[in-house]
């Protein structure tokens with residue numbers, strides 16, 4: 001495909017190849033056969049596809065086996081059919097209600113959405129675009145913590161052709177942002193960042209509490225503090241901030257996490273795309289190239305000097321971090337926590353370790369990049385919220401190496417240890433965190449197939465890693481943890497820390513499932529034989545572990561063209577006879593990806609985020625052309641003439657009440 005054929009979201013997928021990992025960390029293709037024979041042979045049906053991709057696993061499985069697997073499933077619901085149309089679909093007996101849409105008022109006094117008369121001022125008070133991560137924080141003191149809380153939402157990026165009347169895709173080589181005036185760029189900047197909304201269940205239906213004192217919009221202009229080892233470093237200083245301690249805005253916030261003390265961890269992912277210019281000849285040329293800076297995916301640098309790397313050479317070092325925000329204090333200053341490293345952060349799911357230390361699992365979403373964890377030095381104080389305020393500024397960042405025998409090791413990114421010395425260009429821990437990718441290269445981390453969410457299950461201590469896909473992996477580059485060349489559909493790795501200790505250096509691992517259509521033998525998918533034709537998926541992205549310890553996976557990248565179905569939310573069994581069984585629970589309208597799956601603590605509600613609806617008009621044969629504001633592939637969720645498709649939050653509940661999938 002040429003870039004002129006790519007939609008904004010597809011261009012994003014392609015851009016995961018920008019910060020090219022040129023390190024020569026090992027490939028282990030020759031060891032795979034040995035690993036499969038040792039581990040997968042014991043795994044019954046899983047071994048069948050791993051070894052003999054010429055025979056369909058469905059054909060091999062007996063009907064009784066499939067029935068036994070289905071009966072053992074921890075999930076009880078009837079799947080909707082997979083497919084593609086203009087609408088969302090949910091399992092039978094459930095309601096999926098729109099809670100809030102792009103443009104709806106968030107701040108008191110914000111105007112109603114007027115799509116043909118947008119302004120930066122209006123957008124700054126309204127719900128932003130492309131809702132990704134969702135975190136639910138029960139309202140302190142609420143009578144029912146699962147019926148009244150704060151919802152925190154990331155606004156990852158903008159799709160100009162779907163947002164603005166009369167605008168065609170602007171990021172392509174031939175157009176090069178020619179219609180992206182400063183007025184439109186200013187709206188885009190206000191549509192990025194995040195929202196805090198207060199939500200409440202009234203008569204069984206969720207509502208946004210209007211004019212809440214907690215309501216907040218974070219944008220690309222919100223002032224933030226820089227904390228941790230990189231704060232004050234030379235490489236963090238700019239003309240706006242000669243001290244290297246404050247920055248305006250957060251960019252491309254994808255997934256995230258909620259801490260046990262009720263703060264929001266929001267993760268800057270493809271920050272490189274907002275920077276403008278050329279890396280060649282820049283004083284930090286090699287470092288920039290390892291991150292794909294400048295990505296030139298937006299033309300903000302034509303209107304604002306700080307995004308032009310020739311004019312403000314250090315500004316890009318101030319993005320690519322995890323940001324901690326206290327939603328209970330709307331005046332609090334968000335903090336970029338640099339101890340957790342700088343890369344294309346997908347998420348920050350976390351767990352309190354048995355010894356009280358706080359552990360944050362993190363994926364760096366780029367082809368051939370790494371899985372990380374951060375372990376705090378201090379311990380979580382469950383009784384004193386204030387004592388945890390700066391816990392994330394001190395600790396150890398580790399990167400994962402997956403060995404072919406099913407074990408692995410977390411390698412510490414500590415200045416002065418191993419290769420992370422002045423001889424290799426690291427003068428301090430600030431350099432190590434700013435160039436975390438290069439530090440991880442030197443440590444010999446395993447190059448992965450685009451790590452997205454990484455989530456720990458507190459009931460089993462197992463850790464799930466979503467590897468979304470990697471079509472750039474060649475046959476000679478496969479390894480035990482990334483065993484498919486041209487990995488179109490991704491896979492999920494399950495890790496178990498040694499002794500159930502999330503601070504441990506050692507772990508064991510295996511592949512939970514290789515994704516894709518199990519009825520096509522060449523795909524090599526390893527879902528259980530109980531998985532229906534509607535239940536399989538590709539491109540796992542976000543995940544959630546519910547309060548019963550069950551795994552839910554949402555996807556990004558499915559379409560009629562790639563998989564014959566839209567993205568959705570899938571229930572995936574991890575234990576017992578049903579292990580590897582997947583069921584479709586909710587599916588998106590055409591062109592959308594599903595993000596932020598977030599159940600309430602009592603499991604009576606599942607909040608999901610539908611991002612970029614109507615994006616891929618060309619990949620849907622019923623539409624077959626570029627989808628725009630004026631001519632969209634779907635007008636979800638309003639279906640009103642003149643109203644564009646709108647990224648929205650959906651609240652899923654069971655008709656008549658009760659637990660989801662119980």
Ligand code: FEO
Nearest residue numbers: 254269346365452
């Ligand atoms: Fe924004 Fe890695 O998905």
Ligand code: CA
Nearest residue numbers: 009012556593
């Ligand atoms: Ca996406």
Ligand code: CA
Nearest residue numbers: 254452541542
């Ligand atoms: Ca994602």
Ligand code: CA
Nearest residue numbers: 452468541556
């Ligand atoms: Ca993704």
